[in-house]
Amino acid sequence: MRIYSSNQLKAIDAYTIEHEPVSSVDLMERAAEVLLSAFTGIFDRNNSVVIYAGRGNNGGDALALARLLFLSHYEVVVYLVDGTNRLSDDATINLERLHGLPEIPVHILSAQSLLPVHQAPQVIIDGLLGLGLNRPAEGLYAKLINHINSSPVPVFSIDIPSGMNADGYGMGAVISANVTVSFQFPKYAFLLPENERCLGNWMVLPIGLHTDFASSLPVDYEIIDPKLVKSTYRYRSRFAHKGTFGHTLIVAGSYGKIGAAVLATKAALRSGAGLVTAHVPQKGMDTIHSAIPEAMVQPDRSEIMVSKVDHPERFSAIGFGPGVGTKPNTILCLADLFDNYKGPLVIDADGLNILAERPDLLNRLPHGTVLTPHPKEFDRMFGSTRTHLERIELQRTMAKQYGVIIVLKGGYTSIADEKGYCYFNILGNAGMATGGMGDALTGIIAGLLGQGYAPVHAAITAVYLHAYAGDICAKSNGQEFLVASDVINALGQAFISISQ
DSSP: OEEOOHHHHHHHHHHHHHHTTOOHHHHHHHHHHHHHHHHHTTSOTTSOEEEEEOSSHHHHHHHHHHHHHHHTTOOEEEEEETOSTTOOHHHHHHHHHHHTOTTSOEEEEOTTSOOOOOOTTOEEEEESOOTTOOSOOOHHHHHHHHHHHTSSSOEEEESSOTTBOTTSOBOSSOOOOSEEEEESSOOGGGGOGGGHHHHOEEEEEOOOOOHHHHHHSOOSEEEOOHHHHHHTOOOOOTTOOGGGGOEEEEEOOOTTOHHHHHHHHHHHHHTTOSEEEEEEOGGGHHHHHHHOTTSEEEEOSSSSSOOOOSOGGGOSEEEEOTTOOOOHHHHHHHHHHHHHOOSOEEEOTHHHHHHHHOGGGGGGOOTTOEEOOOHHHHHHHHOOOSSHHHHHHHHHHHHHHHTOEEEEOSTTOEEEOTTOOEEEOOOOOGGGOSTTHHHHHHHHHHHHHHTTOOHHHHHHHHHHHHHHHHHHHHHHHOSTTOOHHHHHHTHHHHHHHHHO
16 A cells, blocks of 8 residues: 555556556556446445546546446446547547447537536546646636535545545646546545535546555555455463563553543553553542453552653653653653653653643653644644645654654654654544543553554554554444543454454
């Protein structure tokens, strides 16, 4: 699930055509067959189909699909932009094939044409503009995009919604699709929240492009999939014991926020840590003992806050931040850990707020520390950006500058490693946008770090498992019902999915 630029995608197409070998028009036919399978799985024959085809190869895909849909007994009408003398070679071939089926009406649209009326139960197929777009749609194309968007008819976009830049955002008029079917690889644009309204439900379907060549190309982005997570999963020996799986310390909680410590500690245990100790204010001891009998408790010197962690070297990994507040003594506690603890760290919540208040501490972050900000926490630490694309680029820059792992939480959580390589998680759901989810994620990362996972692998695995468990819960009880404790309790099923 590597993410390629639009220029790389064109190169992969060209290499496949030359080295499979396969003619470009036959590759287009292969793509049309994939589109047909996706379309018929969603829309039945009670839906008449209106197809908009542009002059390029995206239009050629649409024309090939029109023929296959007609042969599959759909009622099809085609609207072709600007006549026939400027079509791409493969689009011209597919138009000629359509002419062999006179039952399919083909209307030529010009700037002076009356625009079609769309009425249910029609479906619109968008084949106007493809991934090669590098400027805003204009003229008749922009007029058609706006016309399609103004209709109540569902839209099925081929490869990418027309008007969208595959490497970034829509630039002016962009189709608002209900379904987008991308060929072989996802586009970077699909991962940006600003594009969500234009994509609808998107899917990636293979068309037999040359994957060996694709794998040889350098990329900066990758989508986390089960294969990636399984590649670093640490299987357990029958003769292992609790010491084998590390001793994780969770530094969390303050007066009124001991629940954050409970969630993070429980998540660390449920992630497989051999031993887990919660370092909490003295007044939180009884809560931890009663809520999590499997955990040990290390009381702070303070009754109401975290102020000092004694002998941190005893622990395999430390998670710091959920609910700790930003009092001066707590800031000193974190700074002391930076100076005196040599093991792996994950910092979340108020730990991140401390870094935002004390940016000098960023230069003292131990190499490989995992930071887990949501967008506002990220902006407070590193500065605001105009778009999420800019935020991701800043995330990569800061991860390289400070030698840390930055987990930028969101609809598609991104994980930047010390080299600036970025992984995207596309699991999870909006039901997870509730208090305590970040505390649970911190505990899972800390638990995996304590077991010996490399920091980037701990972050990737934890984010994946956390989101997978969230999807299990949402499927069972709905998104609105979902709370962080549910996700922690579903981690077992998530682990099973990667251990088999």
